[in-house]
Amino acid sequence: MGNQKTGRRTVKIMSAVLGVAAACSACTAGTGTANPEQALSQAISGIKGKSAYAFQGKSELKIEGTTYVNQVGFEGYVQNNRLIQTSGLPQTAAAGSSEPGAAWSPMQKLEQFEQSAGRVRENKELSRGGVTVLDLELTPEESKNEWSSRTAALQQTPEERVASFRKMHRLSDKEADAxxxxxxxxxxxxxxxxxxxxxxxxxxxLHRIWIDNATSLPKKLETRSTLRYETAGTPREETTTDSYEFREASGGLLPSSQAVKK
Structure with missing residues (x-):
C-alpha cells in the first residue's frame, strides 16, 4: 500500500515537473534563441558566409507637422561581402570606404549591431512566428555622430554636382560656370x-533586425532616426527610416541594377 502511495506521489511530482518544462518550452518557442547576443552573432556570421545575396528597401523622410514625405526605393547586390551593384541610390561612399553606394549598404548597419552586440535586446512583442526581433538603441551622442557622418558622406561638392549635371545636359562652359x-x-x-x-x-x-529562427539569417533590417532641432527659432522634428529586406541572389545580378565601378 505504501509503495502505491509513493508511486502516485512520484507520478504527480513528475507530471508537475513536465508541466513546468512544457510551459517554459512554450515561453521560448516564439523566439527559438538562447540569448540576443548569440542570435545576432549567428545572423551576422551567416550573412557574411554567403557568397552572394541581394537586398531591397526604401528610405523615407517625414517632417512632423507637415504633409511632406520623401520616399526613395532602392535595391542592391552583395558578392563576397562587397557591394557591387545598386539601383535607386546616390553613388556615395561611406566613411572609410571607396565603394560607391557604400553609405547605403546594409553591411554598415550590421557592423553597427556587431560593434554593440552586448547592448542588443530582444523585442518580445515583435518576436513571433519563427522570427526573433532584436533592437539596438544608440545613445544620443552616438545617434548624432552617426547622422552627421552619413550627412557628410551624402553631400556632393558644387564641382561634383556640376560635372554630373553637365554630363547629362551637355552644358556649355559658360552655363557650367554660372x-x-x-x-x-x-x-x-x-x-x-x-x-x-x-x-x-x-x-x-533605433536599429532593428528581424532574424529567421530556421536559418539564423537576417530577414529584414531597419534604422529609424528622429531629429529635433530649431531653425530660425522654430522647433522642428524629422523622422528618417531606412529599411532593408534580404533575399536570395537568384539568377545572378539584379537585372534592373546599375553596376558599381570597382
Missing part, C-alpha cells in the same frame, strides 16, 4: 543653416 557659382552660394547658405541646426540638434536612433 551653375557652379549659384551652387557655391547655395552651399554656403546651407552650411550656415546646418551649423545653426547642429547647435540645437538632438537625435534618437
Amino acid at each position: 551653375m557652379k557659382q549659384e551652387l557655391q552660394a547655395a552651399t554656403q547658405d546651407y552650411q550656415t543653416e546646418l551649423q545653426d541646426m547642429l547647435r540645437t540638434l538632438s537625435v534618437q536612433t
Whole structure:
C-alpha cells in the first residue's frame, strides 16, 4: 500500500515537473534563441558566409507637422561581402570606404549591431512566428555622430554636382560656370543653416533586425532616426527610416541594377 502511495506521489511530482518544462518550452518557442547576443552573432556570421545575396528597401523622410514625405526605393547586390551593384541610390561612399553606394549598404548597419552586440535586446512583442526581433538603441551622442557622418558622406561638392549635371545636359562652359557659382552660394547658405541646426540638434536612433529562427539569417533590417532641432527659432522634428529586406541572389545580378565601378 505504501509503495502505491509513493508511486502516485512520484507520478504527480513528475507530471508537475513536465508541466513546468512544457510551459517554459512554450515561453521560448516564439523566439527559438538562447540569448540576443548569440542570435545576432549567428545572423551576422551567416550573412557574411554567403557568397552572394541581394537586398531591397526604401528610405523615407517625414517632417512632423507637415504633409511632406520623401520616399526613395532602392535595391542592391552583395558578392563576397562587397557591394557591387545598386539601383535607386546616390553613388556615395561611406566613411572609410571607396565603394560607391557604400553609405547605403546594409553591411554598415550590421557592423553597427556587431560593434554593440552586448547592448542588443530582444523585442518580445515583435518576436513571433519563427522570427526573433532584436533592437539596438544608440545613445544620443552616438545617434548624432552617426547622422552627421552619413550627412557628410551624402553631400556632393558644387564641382561634383556640376560635372554630373553637365554630363547629362551637355552644358556649355559658360552655363557650367554660372551653375557652379549659384551652387557655391547655395552651399554656403546651407552650411550656415546646418551649423545653426547642429547647435540645437538632438537625435534618437533605433536599429532593428528581424532574424529567421530556421536559418539564423537576417530577414529584414531597419534604422529609424528622429531629429529635433530649431531653425530660425522654430522647433522642428524629422523622422528618417531606412529599411532593408534580404533575399536570395537568384539568377545572378539584379537585372534592373546599375553596376558599381570597382
